Amino acid sequence: MLKYIFIFLFTLSAFAQNDSVAPQNISVISAEKLNVVYRGVDNPIKIAVPGAKSFTATAPGLSPDESKGTGNYILNPGAGTEVIVTLVAQMPDSTSKVEKKAFRIMGLPPPDGTIEGFENEGLHLKMTKEELKNAVISIHLPNFLFEVKIPVVEFAVKIPRHKIITVEGNTFPEEIKKVLAKVKKKSVISITHIRYPSSPNAMPKRVTPFTVEITD
Template sequence: MKRLVLFLSLLFLVQSCKSSYGKSELLKENETLKERIKKLETADTVNREAAIELKKMNVVYRGVSNPIYITKPNAISFEATAPGLRKIDSLGNYNLNVGTGRTLDITIKSKLKNGDSLTETKTFRIKDISAPIGTINGIGCGRDFELKMTKNELMKESSISIKVEDFIFDWSFKVRHFKLKINDTEIIQVNGSILNAEKLNVLEKLKINDSVKIFDIRWSIIGSKSTYSLRAPSPILIRIIEDN
């Protein structure tokens, strides 16, 4: 764009030199042309740089408050709108709660420094959060997968947690309590996320080939005020094996 303007400017000057204008008229025309070039270059730069910046937002998730950061470089002011989009502060932070459908559009209307108005639309895919998976000491592969552990491994204050696959946010999850079943008979509720042998003497009675099931894991998202109905993670199935 700039090269085209400069070429046309040069052509204009050449044609002007061939005219019968005097020196003062040529200088006046030259100054006017320089001002026009400067305005065009400024407008071109402003429009090119006025892009939407949305961090970590290739997709948005249904059922949780999606944190979004929006900026408009070289804009005097802008307004972002979308169903479920709520402005948090004047720094560009928003929360987005999506509803039905597979896509959602965010529209940004801005006023640029050169006086122009600009409207842009960003389309996002809407995804449902995958079913959470229960883990013990970070290990867990979902429903119907049986882990092999010795009694000693299980009794070393094992930590119960969850993981959600294909989830882009850096959120942490907290396990509030869970249930423990031994050989499909005795059921014990454990508060917190630690399987502590001192509090659960029943673990001392475990024998080789006994089964342990950790289920009904209740959890929350740390720091989130979302009203999302958190799905129950898949249970953790354990088979007691002999020490090597």
């Protein structure tokens, strides 16, 4: 299930024309622990400013998520350890209120290799030959806060009594499917050296390999 970082602004530091108003502390509620965003991926953020006629939100790497509608944003932070989201709200009395919200930037956790549709089955899967032949090799971020799609561009497969074969893409070509069709029950297939496109803002990390035991 997709989770969001929520920013609710109940009171803001006010800046009215020709007035000097002392900054006030705001109440911020976040759906995620420690107000963290992750480098190299699209972090979904939802922002609401109760009582405002309109508001704008700006930050490096922040853009509206038009597919989700008003108040929904994507934040893809770059270098550094912190990113600041600045909100400017237009209030009904024509005054402007401004607030800055800081998020810590962290790198992604080490990813696990898996078969699409088996994200919660761990690093040793049990499948039939037919299921494996039609499998899509994918990447899973264990215990992550929201869904991230990371495409697989290459992987290696080790079938008993055969050499390791490197495959481009995320599915088995016909020549490997023919070999898989002949493997015996309880044979263990290893999927290793899984590669994905590296983001210019994220350090690439090794994908944990996994194994598949043939059940039928």
